Amino acid sequence: MATPVFNKLVIFGVGLIGGSFARALKHMGAVGTVVGMGRSPASMARALELGIIDEIGGDMAQAIHGADLVLVAAPVAQTGAILASIAPHLQPGTVVTDAGSTKSDVVEAARASLGDKIAQFVPGHPIAGRETNGPDAAIIDLYRGKKVVLTPLAENAASDVERVAAAWRTCGAIIHVLTPAEHDKVFAAVSHLPHLLAFALVDDIARKPHADLLFQYAASGFRDFTRIAGSSPEMWRDISLANQPALLQELDAYLAQLTALRASLAAGDGAAIENVYANAQQARQQWIEAIEAAEIPAPAASAQ
Template sequence: MTLPTPSTAPGAPLVPVLVVVGVGLIGGSFAAALRQVGQVGKVIGVGRQVASLERARDLGLIDDFLPLEHAVAHADLVLLSVPVGATEATLAALLPHLPEHAVVTDVGSTKRDVIAAARAAMGDRINQFVPGHPIAGSEQSGPDAAQAGLYQGRDVILTPLLQNTRADVEFVQLAWELCGADVRLMTPELHDRALASVSHVPHLLAFAYMGQVIGAPDTALRLDLAGSGFRDFTRIAGGSPDMWRDIFLANSDVLLDEVAQVRGMLDMFERAIRHGDTEQLTMLLQAISSVRRNWGEAHAADASAVDAPSAGGVQSAGDAPPASSPEV
């Protein structure tokens, strides 16, 4: 890969000045990861809460913080790591101050809406925006949750635009690779459909299930008796409400379509249970359990080396096997 434009001097870090807008779990981890490998010169944070930015500085995630317009004027790379609903307003505010050579990328969990927002905000400077999304994170938020190792061996998806230069895409790709990530390129449509299924639906179900439990008359007893199954299933219901509100709304069309299909599966289970259909219930459970076990074993062995099943049209840095779905 050719070294991208911003880093020209030998031994210079890849990113002389990184501006992180939204120094929380994801943005703070990106800064920490690049710093750990010595590939960032200076990190400037931008945010809404001074206390949180001070905390990020105390943790060493950022060197300093500035108002958006001042920070961006120095940037070689801007990482947008705010809830996806804030994309358009944030990009519109930073654009007048963005140097011509600077690249802006994002970490938003949805891509079609983020790209539409970026086009609306950036107009003919859209070439400077390279959309991205790390498939790594947790239910925690804020700078204290940031970890330099968060992206080690994890996939990062880039959905480049026709307007992007190859050098800018390679710059963002290299930055993520230096964080330890495996970069995959795909279309925003494929991204949003797949992530609706394997990220957005599980979060929606966890929130919905948890909501049902806390609405019960004996909630205290239930929560007192809850074990590891409950813990595993509901961990993600502790995620950021702002972040998940924006994701559910941004990806609503494919999310609702996937939810309808999950409802179809629930109906199938309900029918089998209602009719005492042992054969059907066993068949469903066996087919599903075996696929989940295989996936779990492959990913537990080395989550970094095994790519998730890929859909047609996905370009992967690795040799991902073709997608396979359970026949139930």
């Protein structure tokens, strides 16, 4: 048996994201002991039962003591409080990272919570997910061939950034680097806005007096468009508020697009409508081809 890369890993949040991270590292023999921390005793007990974690953490000092790596995989609004609870017990040599879908607010919270220990925090965001959550949703290969964006701080040691990157690469992920501001602007457009739209559409239909009839005839197109509305409302509330400026900018641009499309529809301007549809079809096809070329599943790393 190979010597684990990480003797002790502590995970705050043992659901889809944190649980899949632990599962992948355990599968590769890259971690010794995984300690789980969380608000829900039932979730913690389930994670222990499933073998995602080896211990349920209680006392913070004891949980953090001797940890090589700490992953905060909780809703972004909780990040500041979690980091503040970690800070007094954070020893030299322990690296902390997160899996939050926003980064500027997380960095601000980390600076406020960790103070002069900020160099030990390497912000990150795995670009992978499913509409299910909780420990039962965790899978070994969630990150295989998927991007993980790191947004390193000026204070971070290169070796600490590499430690975080190595953990994600062991899970099969492909590492990308952005600044926190770049990250938030990009994901407001391609992740946060789509979630807002999917939630809004399903909510709108659900509130109609004949909702039962509408849902009866909703088929695969509706299912595919609204799949992400099955995601955690709490998590996406936090993400929406955390990235409010960038999300508002993208939402305003989308509303302008809808207004223009509505005007074309009202005027019976088929050419204008078709032009929008054709441009979207071409752009989507190019995007799909680029993903298929760039995100070929990474081979499993050797556990030797």
